[in-house]
Amino acid sequence: xxxxxTRADGLARLAAFAPLMGRAYAQGRNGDPGPGRRRYVSxxxxxxxxxxxxxxxxxxxxxxxxxxxxAETFVQEVFWRVYWKGFLELRPAMWAEYRARARALQAELSxxxxxxxxxxxxxxxxxGIACFDAWARExxxxxxxxxxxxxxxxxxWIFTLRLPWxxxxxxxxxxxxxxxxxxxxxxxxxxxxxxxxxxxxxARAENIARYSFGRFDPRGQLIEDAAPLAEPPPPPPGALSDxxxxxxxxxxxxxxxxxxxxxxxxxxxxxxxxxxxxQQRSIFGAAAAAAAFTEAAVADGARLLAARTARGAERLxxxxxxxxxxxxxxxxxxxxxxxxxxVRPMLEGVERAGLPLVAPRRAFDTLCWPLAxxxxxxxxxxxxELLRALGLAEEGGGW
Numbered sequence: 001x002x003x004x005x006t007r008a009d010g011l012a013r014l015a016a017f018a019p020l021m022g023r024a025y026a027q028g029r030n031g032d033p034g035p036g037r038r039r040y041v042s043x044x045x046x047x048x049x050x051x052x053x054x055x056x057x058x059x060x061x062x063x064x065x066x067x068x069x070x071a072e073t074f075v076q077e078v079f080w081r082v083y084w085k086g087f088l089e090l091r092p093a094m095w096a097e098y099r100a101r102a103r104a105l106q107a108e109l110s111x112x113x114x115x116x117x118x119x120x121x122x123x124x125x126x127x128g129i130a131c132f133d134a135w136a137r138e139x140x141x142x143x144x145x146x147x148x149x150x151x152x153x154x155x156x157w158i159f160t161l162r163l164p165w166x167x168x169x170x171x172x173x174x175x176x177x178x179x180x181x182x183x184x185x186x187x188x189x190x191x192x193x194x195x196x197x198x199x200x201x202x203a204r205a206e207n208i209a210r211y212s213f214g215r216f217d218p219r220g221q222l223i224e225d226a227a228p229l230a231e232p233p234p235p236p237p238g239a240l241s242d243x244x245x246x247x248x249x250x251x252x253x254x255x256x257x258x259x260x261x262x263x264x265x266x267x268x269x270x271x272x273x274x275x276x277x278x279q280q281r282s283i284f285g286a287a288a289a290a291a292a293f294t295e296a297a298v299a300d301g302a303r304l305l306a307a308r309t310a311r312g313a314e315r316l317x318x319x320x321x322x323x324x325x326x327x328x329x330x331x332x333x334x335x336x337x338x339x340x341x342x343v344r345p346m347l348e349g350v351e352r353a354g355l356p357l358v359a360p361r362r363a364f365d366t367l368c369w370p371l372a373x374x375x376x377x378x379x380x381x382x383x384x385e386l387l388r389a390l391g392l393a394e395e396g397g398g399w
Contacts, residue, residue: 005292005293006052014053015061029147055081059078059392084180088186090372095181095185105167122161130216131156132218143175144178148211152208154201169184170282172188174286176290203224243361246265246358247334252273252324257297260274274298274301275316322350322354333356333357347359367386371386
């Protein structure tokens with residue numbers, strides 16, 4: 001099934017994968033037999049990234065089909081993404097510091113020929129390490145990599161090729177259709193041993209051969225005894241504000257790539273518009289396929305929500321938003337909360353024509369994100385109570 005940037009495609013994938021979300025997923029998810037042969041991963045990440053399909057919808061299907069504890073592994077995997085989003089939301093300075101390092105490395109690529117040649121060889125899949133080169137080409141050609149391959153790729157990039165991890169993270173942001181500021185940045189930090197200080201992930205030839213089902217066997221090519229990166233640990237968490245309530249008057253709904261299906265219950269939506277900034281995601285911009293997927297995904301979400309109003313969805317530019325909203329007779333511009341990343345500062349520059357810009361947060365995020373204060377396993381202990389609070393599990397259910 002080809003990946004389409006629509007909610008209909010996401011729901012079809014969700015329904016097709018639902019029977020495998022239990023023990024089949026737990027047993028098969030780490031194996032990567034290659035493009036077109038992956039049965040035990042959903043490949044829903046790009047739809048979830050833009051909330052064409054929400055985490056809550058995915059969890060509901062998994063639990064309805066399999067219950068707890070059979071769906072434990074799949075449920076945890078969904079919550080890893082939720083955890084990463086919350087972790088960065090509580091520590092916005094980490095994103096600012098990461099972006100500053102990326103810009104500094106962009107200058108170094110221009111000034112240092114050796115670094116530039118090494119980076120270009122790795123990005124093009126021309127290192128001579130067959131598995132890594134295949135993943136680099138797949139990333140560029142499809143905008144996707146299996147999760148286990150992402151870990152191997154990042155580890156080889158950092159510990160064998162000795163390239164700056166930030167450049168690898170930027171390359172992923174450039175190509176991935178599911179590129180996410182929190183999941184991407186913090187996962188690269190985790191592989192390097194700086195997200196959980198001293199605990200890094202080393203790609204091993206035996207592991208690659210086993211879980212690629214013999215497609216690759218890089219024995220003798222990998223550095224398998226490297227020390228973790230020596231960088232400062234994450235800062236302590238801040239607090240999550242309550243956020244604004246949904247206004248009850250006439251609002252113009254402005255969607256963006258962080259959330260393409262947000263609907264403000266209780267407000268009178270007089271029109272739906274959307275903005276998209278995929279080229280802001282990395283120092284390299286966005287690859288054509290990634291940008292096209294993002295823009296089409298947001299357009300599809302806006303089209304579906306606009307069907308609830310008397311008008312079609314409108315593709316806007318930041319300087320036209322205020323005039324558009326005023327022309328609809330809106331009393332406010334309402335946009336879904338943009339978590340830490342490249343979208344939030346772009347929204348701050350939107351022309352409002354004197355109207356307030358209100359950005360409420362989904363209840364799901366408000367419930368989950370404050371718990372991402374420490375490591376994932378501390379967060380994991382809260383998953384059963386979160387599922388009960390969301391109405392997805394019964395009292396006393398757990399694993």
